[in-house]
Amino acid sequence: MRVKRYVVESMPSALQKIKSDLGQNAVILNTKEIKQGGFLGLFKQKRIEVIAAADADGNKKEFSHKQSSSDTFESTSEQKPNTISAIESSSDSNANVLEEVKKLKEFILKFHTNEDNTKLPVHLKNLQLHLSDHDFEPQLIDKIMHHIIEQHHEQLGSLSVSETNQMVREQLLKMLSNHNAQGLSPKTRIAYFVGPTGVGKTTTIAKLAADQVLKYNRKIGFITSDTYRIAAIDQLKTYANILDVPLHIVNSPKDFEVAVEKLKDVDLILMDTAGRNFRNEMNVSELKSLLNTSERSETYLVLSLTTKYKDMKTITNNFMKFGIDKILFTKMDETESLGNIFNLVDEFSLKPSYITYGQNVPDDVSILNDDEVTDRILGGISYE
Ligand SMILES: Nc1nc2c(ncn2[C@@H]2O[C@H](COP(=O)(O)OP(=O)(O)OP(=O)(O)O)[C@@H](O)[C@H]2O)c(=O)[nH]1
Ligand SMILES: [Mg+2]
Known part of the structure; x- marks a missing residue:
């Protein structure tokens, strides 16, 4: 039997190495997190140690958890060996392993930060x-x-x-x-605004429409698919009247095509959608089936900075499966804490574009300014 120890950054890379060294039927005997390197005992790198085994001829080694003194293993019906092929063939179990490793990693990181904090x-x-x-x-x-x-x-x-x-x-x-994104591209024909209830989608659309008309002299059209809330259409209609912009209401992909055709003379269509509970993946897929992203389009996920990161993350994860181009953050004026901008950029590599900071239409919106956001976070530090 051949037994080998691997120290790797992630389980998938371990599986690949084991497969090429020990063959498809190799068995994983043990995995554990270890720390390596670092400086003065600080910030050691986290690695996974994997012990794997295979017969000298590359065959699967049958085993139970009772290891005999002669280093041979007995097979039992209940305990199936973790062979590479078994792990690879089950995407579910792969996902579970990765999830477990991730949790362990998070736990160790937390512990690690507290421990090193004193140094x-x-x-x-x-x-x-x-x-x-x-x-x-x-x-x-x-x-x-x-x-x-x-x-x-x-x-x-x-x-x-x-x-x-x-x-x-x-x-x-x-x-x-x-990860910096700019605002609406001059080439874009349709911009979709999606996101949870009450984050400011409709208000932001009005702000951006005014901005596009006043600054760039573009002809704008509105489409809304928000027929859930009784007052939702009136809200957008009010802005459409003030800005003298045509508005179409759609209930199906067919309606949507008709509306786009009717708006063929405008430069840019801004599409409002109903806020739903997008922690529910079904609601996301239902909404996305209404959007036609084949045209020159951009999809903005609108998120309020007052939302907890855990919820932001679930919503973003659900939308990522269906495609988002840019993130638009709202309600900066309602929170002191801007860490979620960075949490999201780091975890999803998404591009933040606009940020809003009040209820005033059209004033309270601009492209997210890196210096300003960073100043807001670090500005409160005293230079004694
Ligand atoms: N403080 C603050 N309030 C905002 C901002 N943007 C929007 N709002 C307010 O948030 C509330 C909800 O705004 P809407 O534009 O209706 O939000 P929505 O996402 O379209 O809501 P639904 O269509 O119901 O999902 C309104 O009272 C807005 O004035 C912002 O940047 N700061
Ligand atoms: Mg709305």
Whole structure:
């Protein structure tokens, strides 16, 4: 029998290596999380140790959990071996393994952050707490600290508050600049606005319509599929009257095609949709079946910054399956904590575009400004 130990970053890469080394019928005997490397005992990298075995001839090794002294294994009917082929053939069990590893990883990260917290230079420790106050996810804080320590470990102990602050600032700006989206593209013909109830979709559409008319002189048309709320159509109709923009109400993909045809002379169609509980995946797929994303279109997922990250994440995950181009954040004026912008950008690599910060139409909207958002987060730090 051949037994080998692997230290890898993720289970999928382990499975590949084991398969090529030990063959399709190799058995995974044990997996555990370990830490490696790091600096002064801080921020060690998390890895997975996998022990795998196969017969010398590459055959599957039958076993039970009772290992005999002669290093042979007995098979039992209840305990099926974790062969590579078994793991690979079951996407469900793969997903479960990955989910378990992810949970374990999160637990270790939390523990790890608390443990190392006492060893960080005091300014960095304060910034860590500051980011946590802004609802940055613990894993993301750890990642930011990790980058800073990796890049600046030689000077860290002697840095002032403002210098340390500057380093965190650079990390935050870098995250946003990697994923920056602009607003509505001049080439776009239809922009769809989707998202949970009451986040500000209709109000934002009115703000953007005014912006497009006044700044770019574009001819705008509105379509709405929101027939759930009694007052929803009146709300958009009011804005349509004020801005002198045509409005069409649709109930089906067929209606939608007719409306688009009727609006063939406008430069840009802004489509409002009904807010639903999009934590429910069914509601997302139902909505997406109404949208025709084959035209030159953009889909904006509208999320309020007052929403908890856990819920934002579920909603975003559901929408990701059906396609979103950009994120639009609303209600910045109603919260002090902007960490969710970064949590979402980091986890989903999505592009934030507009941000809204009040109820005034058309004023309270602009393209998300990286410096402003970062200043808002780090501005509250005192330079004693
Ligand atoms: N404070 C604040 N309120 C906002 C902002 N944007 C929208 N609102 C308010 O949020 C409320 C809901 O706005 P709507 O535009 O109707 O939201 P919606 O997403 O279209 O709602 P549904 O169609 O019911 O799903 C209204 O009172 C808006 O004035 C914002 O940026 N800040
Ligand atoms: Mg609405």
